[in-house]
Amino acid sequence: MNILIIGGSGGIGSAVVERLLEEKPGATLYATYRSKRPALQHDRLRWFQLDASDERSVAQLAAVLPALDMLINAIGFLHSPEHKPEKSITEFDPDFFQQNIQANTLPSLLLAKHFSRHLKAKSTSYFVSFSARIGSIEDNRIGGWVSYRASKAALNMALKTISIEWQRKLPNCCVVAFHPGTTDTGLSKPFQRNVPQGQLFTADYVAQCLLSLLSRLSAQDSGRLFSYSGEEIDW
Numbered sequence: 001m002n003i004l005i006i007g008g009s010g011g012i013g014s015a016v017v018e019r020l021l022e023e024k025p026g027a028t029l030y031a032t033y034r035s036k037r038p039a040l041q042h043d044r045l046r047w048f049q050l051d052a053s054d055e056r057s058v059a060q061l062a063a064v065l066p067a068l069d070m071l072i073n074a075i076g077f078l079h080s081p082e083h084k085p086e087k088s089i090t091e092f093d094p095d096f097f098q099q100n101i102q103a104n105t106l107p108s109l110l111l112a113k114h115f116s117r118h119l120k121a122k123s124t125s126y127f128v129s130f131s132a133r134i135g136s137i138e139d140n141r142i143g144g145w146v147s148y149r150a151s152k153a154a155l156n157m158a159l160k161t162i163s164i165e166w167q168r169k170l171p172n173c174c175v176v177a178f179h180p181g182t183t184d185t186g187l188s189k190p191f192q193r194n195v196p197q198g199q200l201f202t203a204d205y206v207a208q209c210l211l212s213l214l215s216r217l218s219a220q221d222s223g224r225l226f227s228y229s230g231e232e233i234d235w
C-alpha cells in the first residue's frame, strides 16, 4: 500500500504520518513539507519538499511517485503574523484572501489534476482533503472569517465536482472532505480561549478519527464532507 500525505509537517499532518506508520505496517508513506524538513525518520517514510500551491512543484512530485492507494492533503492556512481572520467585511484584504485561496483551495485542485492517474483504478482508493465545518454554507449561522470560510467553501465545491467526474473515470475512488474539529495546533492557537472544555482535540486524536473513518468508507461515500466524529456535514 502506498500513501501520500501532503503537509506531513503540519500540526495534524505530522500526527497523521505517525498514526499511519503505526496502524498500517505494510504501507510505504510519501510525505511532504514546505519549509522545514521534519526530524521524523522511518524506513517506510520518504520526505519530499513541496509548495502545493505551485503547479510545477506538484507536477514534479507526481512524476516521481508510484501508484497510490491514498492521498491525504492536510495543509491549510488561517492567519499570519500580519493578519487575523476578519471579524467584519470592512477588514477584508485582497492579498489575505488570495493567501487563503492559495493554501486552502488551490492545492487540492492541483493534486487532483496531477495525481488522478496515480490513484489505483482497480481497488478502492481515497482522495482526502482537510476542510472545515466553517466552509459549509448550510452550517453558516454566525458569519465572520470570510476569507477562510470562502476558501474552504470553494474547496468543498471543488471536491464535490471532482467526485462527480471520478464516478465515471475512477469509480473506485472515494473523494471526501474532512473536518477535524478544533485541534491544538499553530493554526488554532490564537483562538483556543473560547473553546469549551473537552472540545480542543490533540492532533493524534484527530488522526485516529480520520483513519477510523476512512476504514469505514468506500467509493459509495464519495462526494461528502465528514466530521471527526464520523457524522456527515451538509455542504
Ligand SMILES: NC(=O)c1ccc[n+]([C@@H]2O[C@H](COP(=O)([O-])OP(=O)(O)OC[C@H]3O[C@@H](n4cnc5c(N)ncnc54)[C@H](OP(=O)(O)O)[C@@H]3O)[C@@H](O)[C@H]2O)c1
Residues within 6 Å of the ligand: 007, 009, 010, 011, 012, 013, 033, 034, 035, 036, 050, 051, 052, 053, 054, 074, 075, 076, 077, 102, 103, 107, 130, 131, 132, 133, 179, 180, 181, 182, 183, 184, 185, 186, 187, 188
Ligand atoms: N487546527 C484546527 O483547529 C483546524 C480546524 C478545522 C480545520 N482545520 C484544517 O486542518 C488542516 C490542518 O491544519 P493544522 O491545524 O494541522 O494546521 P498547521 O499546523 O498550521 O499546518 C498547516 C500546514 O500547511 C502547510 N502549508 C500551507 N500552505 C502550503 C502550501 N502552499 N504548500 C505546502 N504546504 C503548505 C504548512 O507548511 P509550512 O509550515 O511548511 O508552511 C503547515 O505545515 C488545515 O486544512 C486546516 O484548515 C484545522
